[in-house]
Every structure is written in structure tokens, then in C-alpha cells.
Ligand SMILES: [Ca+2]
């Protein structure tokens with residue numbers, strides 16, 4: 001639980017500081033946070049030529065050839081600089097509701113939650129909707145009935161905690177709406193695909209105690225919270241052959 005309190009303290013400190021200033025990043029500031037944000041090689045503007053310019057400085061995962069379990073997420077790019085962890089996603093938007101990045105904070109595949117990638121176990125995640133839906137009440141619960149418009153991603157952050165008594169909990173440590181995450185609204189790219197780009201202020205991840213390198217992967221969920229996209233991923237044939245599936249490595253400068 002030590003991490004939890006450190007995270008909340010950092011969040012409170014960030015919310016308390018400075019005047020609004022998006023600096024060189026110039027993106028959609030989702031919430032009410034006030035930060036001085038320095039310039040970055042990635043500008044959150046829905047123009048992805050800055051990602052092309054990064055070349056192999058970015059870590060990139062693409063959908064492999066062959067049958068895969070979840071196929072709607074086509075490309076994931078990750079890049080970290082002194083201030084931000086940036087990501088880019090290109091995806092088939094059909095029935096999309098939520099994107100969730102997972103962080104293997106200790107780069108140890110045997111610690112944390114190992115239910116998503118066989119070679120990586122995550123301790124941190126962030127959940128945010130990327131599309132609006134019209135909802136209706138069905139009996140006593142609200143259900144998504146019509147996919148409407150894309151929207152900027154504004155997640156809440158969670159830690160997966162294992163306790164001494166053997167139980168596990170997933171605890172929210174940082175709510176959405178702080179402005180510490182800057183996201184473009186998904187826009188069309190090619191062949192019916194959409195893409196968006198995001199910058200996460202590294203300061204809000206300090207309580208995750210990220211090492212110089214860590215691993216990160218992405219899930220795309222539909223309106224019923226069923227997975228429809230995953231990167232990185234390996235083919236079903238490679239899974240059957242016993243290969244391990246790893247998340248993507250990110251190196252912090
Ligand atoms: Ca851009």
C-alpha cells in the first residue's frame with residue numbers, strides 16, 4: 001500500500017501547481033489540472049507525421065500475419081521523453097468503447113496480474129473511454145445501444161495490489177479529469193481505421209516507480225467490456241506452439 005499513498009500525494013501536488021500552460025504540446029487538455037508542460041517531439045494534434053519522424057526511436061507493435069485472438073488494434077507505438085510517455089494507436093473502431101494500457105512496472109513477467117500476456121505481468125493500468133455511446137436502461141442496468149462519436153481519452157489509473165493474506169485488489173489511485181493526460185480525438189486514417197495519440201505526464205506515474213525500462217501493452221474493449229484488440233500479440237499458432245507473449249519495452253531517458 002506504500003505505493004498507493006505515494007501516488008496520491010504526487011497527484012495532489014500536481015493538481016496544486018502552476019498556471020494552465022500546454023507549452024509546445026498543444027493538445028486537448030482533458031481536465032482541470034494546471035501544469036507547465038515543456039515542448040516535446042510528439043505534439044498531440046491528430047497529425048501523426050511526428051510519429052513517422054521518430055522512426056525507430058519509438059517502440060512499435062503491429063498485428064502479425066495469421067490468425068490472432070483479438071484483431072481490431074492494428075498498430076501501437078510507444079515513446080518516452082523526459083516529461084511524457086506517449087502512445088499512438090491505430091484501430092478498427094467497430095463497437096469500440098475503451099482503451100486500457102497495462103504497465104509491467106517491474107519488468108517481471110512473474111509478478112502482478114499475468115492474465116493478459118503470458119510473458120508479462122502488469123501492476124498498473126489506465127482505463128478510459130474513447131467513444132461515446134447512446135445508452136438505455138435495460139431492467140436495472142444501463143447498456144450501450146448505439147455507437148456515436150469518438151472522444152479524447154481521459155483515463156483513471158489503477159494499481160493491482162497483492163496483499164499478505166493472498167488476496168488481490170485493483171485500486172484506483174488517480175481519477176480522470178486532472179489534465180495530466182493529453183489526448184487527440186480519434187480521426188480517420190485509411191481503410192476505415194481510426195487513430196489517436198496520447199501524452200501521459202510522467203510525473204503522475206512516479207508512484208509506479210518505473211525503472212529505466214519497463215514494458216507496456218494495450219487492450220481495446222467493446223461496449224460490453226469484451227476484448228477486441230490487443231498489442232503486442234502473437235498468433236494463435238505461436239501460442240499453441242508454446243511461445244510466450246510479451247508486452248512492448250519502453251526505455252525512459
Ligand atoms: Ca501529432
Ligand SMILES: [Ca+2]
Pocket residue numbers: 104105106107108109110111112120121122123
Ligand atoms: Ca510485473
